[in-house]
Amino acid sequence: MIQIKSLSLRRGTKLVLSNASLTLNPGEKVGLIGRNGAGKSSLFALLTGKLQADAGDFDFPRRWRMAEVAQNMPETDQPATAFVLEGDTRLMEAEAALRVAEEADDGHAIGEAHAVLAEVGAYDAVPRAQALMLGLGFKSAQLDAPVDSFSGGWRMRLQLARALMCPSDLLLLDEPTNHLDLDALVWLEAWLQRYEGTMLVISHDREFLDAITKVTVHLDDAQLTRYGGNYTTFETMRAERMSQQAAAFSRQQDKVAQLQRFIDRFKAKASKAKQAQSRVKALERMEKLAPVLTAADFSFEFREPANLPNPMLAMRDMVCGYPSLDGGEPITIVAGINRSVMPGQRIGILGANGQGKSTLVKTLARTLPQISGSVTEGKGLSIGYFAQQEMDVLMPDSGPLEHMIRLAKQILPGGGWREQELRDFLGQFRFTGEMVHQQVGSLSGGEKARLVLAMIVWQKPNLLLLDEPTNHLDLSTREALSMALNEFEGSVMLVSHDRALLREVCDEFWLVTRGGVGDFDGDLDDYQRWLLEQAKEQAKAYAQAQRTAVATPAPAPAPKALAPAAAPTAGSGRDDRKATAEQRQKLAARAKPLKTELARVEARMAAANTERAALGDSLADAALTPAHRAERGKRLKALEDEIAALEARWLELGESIEALAG
Structure with a gap:
């Protein structure tokens, strides 16, 4: 088991744990929760040996094999499957032992090494890695692609697969859902439910925690408190505990007031001086119960919109994608969109990564021009856009107050605002004192997200376009966002893998898939079932393809006694050949535009990858000014988004061409 006794831990000047104690039993699945900055990742660093305790005892079974998701972005041209395989540490050790035995020409050691390889599952390791x-x-076409050909989010998925590949006794997961869409998230939940070791997971996704954990550890005020149950159980139990604490605090305050009144009344009287002095000592000895602060002490609300256009937006034959920088044909991601957004609608946008959800939102937010078709905006439309990457709308070298002043000058060029009002407004989003001047580049992810929310709220939008707004928000801030969205009078279009937020906010869903946008007729439970069915079908198809590739069936022997076939007529062979040729021509005609687009996508991918590599190298130049560095960083992020979309389109086109060929 893992035991922490009276342990204290500091990070710099900050006290992360103070005289904290905790016991975790083998096989328990534990959710570690707490506000951003409370020290959850520091506790993980203690478990992995990267940090040492300042005081107290920490006992951990040294024989346990540990797995965690590396946070660094891998830079290697190693094939993706081989990279994931290296996560199986037992397999790597067995293969190393075999190499040593072969180099020494030790037949006995070679035999033992092969036995160990069989024991650790070497002969089905590749299928296991690829299943992850x-x-x-x-996609199957990506399994052997070089690691550094993937965008950042996909490389972090490879790191996750590598951690899951390890046959571990203790699995540490720090925000594993941040780079996943809903289909991958549903699959990961099912995998973790089957995991037999001890697991600690840091997550701000309450449905994910509810699905996979049975114990919750709350890190708050440098203390660790264990609750038996998942996150929902924790909420109920903590609410009861806080209610009891509030009642005890109220009773104590009444007692304090009573004692103080006695002291104030009689301390000057000689006959009562001794009694008054005893009351002073009683007051000093009395336990000080801290005032109760609820977890959701942060709240905000969207301002009432000036008007509500009807419709907000009308899309007609709209095509979204990326323009070609070399003057060629643009790359289409989503096409044929004919939809409208009405006042008060709450729309959740579903679909796998790379299908075009963010491309659609960026087009509606005017940060990406549509390729063709039209978007008609209602009179007085005011859009509040939350970008998936906050730095798309923030400047790293400016502080929160600078951002607000710049926004105020843009919205109200003639004045009508005061700096103190902007300071007070930022205070509502926890930006107080000198923090209003702190450079955005040095803020945490949660702080950047709160600043973007503040800027959106100040603009009084009537249409909110939110692309993964919860990625860096803790649970209490997510709850505050959910409440604010439910009270918002305008329309909402939401892309999120946070199912709790989608359930609480959205009343209808659009599905972006296979290059189009349609209604999803069902709720999130229906969508999860649909995702699982799709995953099963893909797994069956992949397994069948693997079996076919390994063992092509031999032709069946010809029957020994058959009646002689009818002699073909003179023209039948010609007719068959003609029909076959016509069929080939039809298929070639259908495949030609797909192959043309595939060639354009490949050319653009090559150019984008080249530009991305050059930009990455240029960021190491110490002579770059902060403004140029920020500009290049934004361009690098735009390229990574485009490459991810291009990869998805390339796979779709390849599958379509293969289907035609089949």
Whole structure:
């Protein structure tokens, strides 16, 4: 088991744990929760030996094999499957032992090494690794692609697959859902439910925690408190505990007031001086119960919109994608969109990564021009856009107050605002004192997200376009966002893998898939069932393809006694050949535009990858000014988004061409 006794831990000047104690039993699945900055990742660093305790005892079974998701972005041209395989540490050790035995020409050691390889599952390791990758959203065509050909989010998925590949006794997962879409998230939940070791997971996704954990550890005020149950159980139990604490605090305050009144009344009287002095000592000895602060002490609301256009937006034959920088044909991601957004609608946008959800939102937010078709905006439309990457709308070298002043000058060029009002407004989003001048580049992810929310709220939008707004928000801030969205009078279009937020906010869903947008007729439970069915079908198809590739069936022997076939007529062979040729021509005609687009996508992918590599190298130049560095960083992010969309389109086109050929 894992035991922490009276342990204290510091990070710099900050006290992360103070005289904290905790016991975790083997096989328990534990959710570690707490506000951003409370020290959850520091506790993980203690478990992995990267940090040492300042005081107290920490006992951990040294024989346990540990797995965690590396946070660094891998830079290697190693094939993706081989990279994931290296996560199986037992397999790597067995293969190393075999190499040593072969180099020494030790027949006995070679035999033992092969026995160990069989024991650790060497002969089915590749299918196991690829099953993990497919479950996390990779396509079969990507399994042997070089690691550094993937965008950042997909490389982090490879790191997750590598951790899951390890036969571990203790699995540490720090925000594993941040780079996953819903289909990969549903698959990961099912995998973790089957995991037999001890697991600690840091997550701000309450449905994910409810699905996979049975114990919750709350890190708050440098203390660790264990609750038996998942996150929902924790909420109920903590609410009861806080209610009891509030009642005890109220009773104590009444007692304090009573004692203080006695002291104030009689301390000057000689006959009562001794009694008054005893009351002073009683007051000093009395236990100080801290005032109760609820977890959801942060709240905000969207301002009432000035008007509500009807419709908000009308899309007609709209095509979304990326323009070609070399003057060629643009790359289409989503096409044929004919939809409208009405006042008060709450729309959740579903679909796998790379299908075009963010491309659609960026087009509606005017940060990406549509390729063709039209978008008609209602009179007085005011859009509040939350970008998936906050730095798309923030400047790293400016502080929160600078951002607000710049926004105020843009919205109200003639004045009508005061700096103190902007400071007070930022205070509502926890930006107080000198923090209003702190450079955005040094803020945490949660702080950047709160600043973007503040800027959106100040603009009084009537249409909110939110692309993964909860990625860096803790649970209490997510709850505050959910409440604010439910009270918002305008329309909402939401892309999120946070199912709790989608359930609480959205009343209808659009599905972006196979290059189009349609209604999803059902709720999130229906969508999860649909995702699982799709995953099973893909797994069956992949397994069948693997079996076919390994063993092509031999032709069946010809029957020994058959009646002689009718002699073909003179023209039948010609007719068959003509029909076959016509069929080939039809298929070629249908495949030609797909192959043309595939060639354009490949050319653009090559150009984008080249530009991305050059930009990455240029960021190491110490002579770059902060403004140029920020500009290049934004361009690098745009390229990574485009490459991810291009990869998805390339796979779709390849599958369509293969289907025609079949």
